[in-house]
Amino acid sequence: MVQCSRSNGALYDDLSTLAFPPSSTAFFFDFDGTLAEIVEDPRAVRIAPEVLEALSRLHRMSGGAVAVVSGREIDALDAFLSPLRLPLGGAHGSERRDPQGRRHQVEADxxxxxxxxxxxxxxxxxxxxxxxxxxxxxxxxxxxxxxxxxxxxxxxxxxxxxxxxxxxxxxxxxxxxxLSGRTKGDLVADFMAEAPFRGRRPVFFGDDVTDEDAFGALPRWDGVSVKIGGGPTIATHRMPDPAALHAWLRGMAGPPSGGTERAGSS
Ligand SMILES: [Mg+2]
Missing domain, CATH: 3.30.70.1020 (Trehalose-6-phosphate phosphatase related protein; domain 2)
Structure with a gap:
């Protein structure tokens, strides 16, 4: 495994040494600080159009095995990801929309x-x-x-x-x-018990402490966990920032259908 030295002294593993065949990989992404850059006002967050497009292509290529798992609620995630409608885990484990579009919720007090x-x-x-x-x-x-x-x-x-x-x-x-004791790890387990996620090797990208629960669940399926940014983690891999993930995502998904990737678009 290649270790790349960063200017800040931190190490991260080079993910390019691993293969993620879309037909046998289950792709999980946190939202804030991962798919979307962190912004000052959490209500003002946006996902870049080219990231959304790459996510959409990956969803198609993988036969639907792409899920976003976030602390945000499902309705909020849908609004950010529109027109894409993905399997979603929300509210840190309390809400889930499965690949068939059914919603599962923990009762609120x-x-x-x-x-x-x-x-x-x-x-x-x-x-x-x-x-x-x-x-x-x-x-x-x-x-x-x-x-x-x-x-x-x-x-x-x-x-x-x-x-x-x-x-x-x-x-x-x-x-x-x-309210609930459920975590992002529970959400990943729920998805991994269902088609099209079942039987695949999961990869989970996340930047925050709540993603550690998901990272901790992954060895059960021989999964790959990727921490975005610095800070302590139990993840197996690290990427320096969301931009690195976005570049990886575009590389995985290939050029947009009906056109070629614009040179220098990052
Ligand atoms: Mg996050």
Whole structure:
């Protein structure tokens, strides 16, 4: 396996030494920081048209074995990925749309969620720039615009987790309190039990701590896990940034049908 030295001293494995035949690979992608670049306001995130197009081609080439697995809810993911309609795992394991288009959901305890939303909103009201995002089975406190408040936000989230019984996920510039004990690893396992994913070798790309659960599940199917960016990980491989994944994706999917890849488009 080739190790490439990066200017920041980190190492990553060269994924080009591995083959991923579309007919025998199950492709899993996290969304934020992986398919889409991280942006200041999580509502303003966009997926580049050429990335979406490559994803669409890979979906076709692989006979449908492409899924996006994210902390976001399925409806939000659909809006970003439109017109593509993929199998999706959402809300950190609480929601899933299977390859047949059926939805599976963990029941939400609305009262617990609403109490936590109130607590976090009170805090955000006195700290400009913080954003509270209420989802069906979780509540996220985003502090990307106030990174100096990270410690205060995490302490608050930990205290809320202790009193609410919700579990805490600490991500990049976000602390999220969620209801279910399910993880991205459970979502991958659900997909791997069904056609067209079943019997294939999975590869999972992700950038954040919640993706570690998916990475940890992969050895069961001799899978390949790819951490995007720096930071500690149990992944078997690493790519330096989303742009490297996007280049890999375009290479896997080949040129767009009815045209050739534009030179220098990256
Ligand atoms: Mg991510």
């Amino acid at each position: 609305r009262q617990s969620i609403e109490r936590v939303v109130e607590q976090l909103n009170r805090f955000a009201a006195s700290h400009e720039g913080l954003l509270v995002e209420a989802k069906r089975t979780s509540v996220a406190l985003h502090y990307r615009r106030r990174p100096e408040l990270e410690r205060a936000c995490r302490e608050l989230a930990r205290a809320v987790a202790d009193t609410s019984g919700l579990s805490l996920l600490e991500g990049k510039m976000v602390a999220e309190l969620k």
